[in-house]
Amino acid sequence: MISVHNISKKFGKLQVLNDFNLEFELGNSYALMGPNGSGKTTLIKTILGMVIPDSGDITVGSQSIKGDVSYRKQIGYMPQIGHYPANIKIGQLFSMMKDMRPEIKNYDLELVEAFGLEEMKNKAMGTLSGGTRQKVSAALAFLFHPSILILDEPTAGLDPIAVELLKTKIKKERARGKLILITSHILSDLEELTNRAIYIYEGEVFFSNTIEELKEITGECKFSPAIAKLMEWTLKKKSKKTILNHV
Numbered sequence: 011m012i013s014v015h016n017i018s019k020k021f022g023k024l025q026v027l028n029d030f031n032l033e034f035e036l037g038n039s040y041a042l043m044g045p046n047g048s049g050k051t052t053l054i055k056t057i058l059g060m061v062i063p064d065s066g067d068i069t070v071g072s073q074s075i076k077g078d079v080s081y082r083k084q085i086g087y088m089p090q091i092g093h094y095p096a097n098i099k100i101g102q103l104f105s106m107m108k109d110m111r112p113e114i115k116n117y118d119l120e121l122v123e124a125f126g127l128e129e130m131k132n133k134a135m136g137t138l139s140g141g142t143r144q145k146v147s148a149a150l151a152f153l154f155h156p157s158i159l160i161l162d163e164p165t166a167g168l169d170p171i172a173v174e175l176l177k178t179k180i181k182k183e184r185a186r187g188k189l190i191l192i193t194s195h196i197l198s199d200l201e202e203l204t205n206r207a208i209y210i211y212e213g214e215v216f217f218s219n220t221i222e223e224l225k226e227i228t229g230e231c232k233f234s235p236a237i238a239k240l241m242e243w244t245l246k247k248k249s250k251k252t253i254l255n256h257v
């Protein structure tokens with residue numbers, strides 16, 4: 011469904027993505043992991059066309075993302091931090107989004123209802139708490155029944171009740187055969203929500219396979235120690251590089 015072919019991206023001298031090749035299929039849920047600053051958000055923004063890669067191509071369905079942006083209609087995106095005009099009210103924001111997709115008559119309002127956003131429709135976005143703003147971002151991501159959901163740290167800043175509501179919704183959509191891509195540093199959430207793991211480190215894809223395979227190659231039967239071992243391996247790789255650089 012999404013094919014990432016030989017994508018590279020530098021910011022100044024920093025090589026953030028170095029020749030990335032990844033395949034994302036419908037019906038799978040992907041945990042995108044890596045240390046802070048390893049390029050997770052950059053990869054997501056490249057898929058969304060918000061960051062232009064230096065080389066390579068991405069296809070969504072059979073459509074290249076270069077040029078025609080209509081592929082984005084298939085994607086629901088929940089950003090790490092949602093930026094909205096301060097004066098716009100929650101209700102107005104949803105109306106505006108609906109006006110942008112007049113062809114869609116049937117909305118997914120499950121999260122709007124679960125989070126009680128209808129009752130807050132007259133509150134201005136600029137007055138909302140961080141968590142409420144996250145609830146709005148989550149509800150917008152699901153609004154048009156997209157077949158692909160890209161969720162950048164979706165549970166960060168949400169209270170425990172909202173976290174459970176959102177996780178239930180993500181699992182429901184996964185069961186419906188959607189493609190879900192999640193970044194998070196909360197391993198228990200990733201273990202619960204995903205079946206495939208991608209670990210990126212220093213601009214490269216260090217691991218991309220099923221969580222079962224991850225457990226097998228690390229010799230760990232639980233997700234969290236398996237990730238810890240992957241991280242150890244990346245650090246060893248780093249120290250080996252450092253030693254070689256000093257020779």
Ligand SMILES: Nc1ncnc2c1ncn2[C@@H]1O[C@H](COP(=O)(O)OP(=O)(O)OP(=O)(O)O)[C@@H](O)[C@H]1O
Pocket residue numbers: 021024026044045046047048049050051052053
């Ligand atoms: N527009 C930009 N201009 C310059 N540097 C950038 C830009 N966007 C990202 N970077 C840099 O690229 C690197 C990767 O950032 P990115 O946000 O993709 O990391 P991340 O893996 O999502 O991190 P985190 O886990 O902290 O959210 C960082 O060093 C960041 O400072």
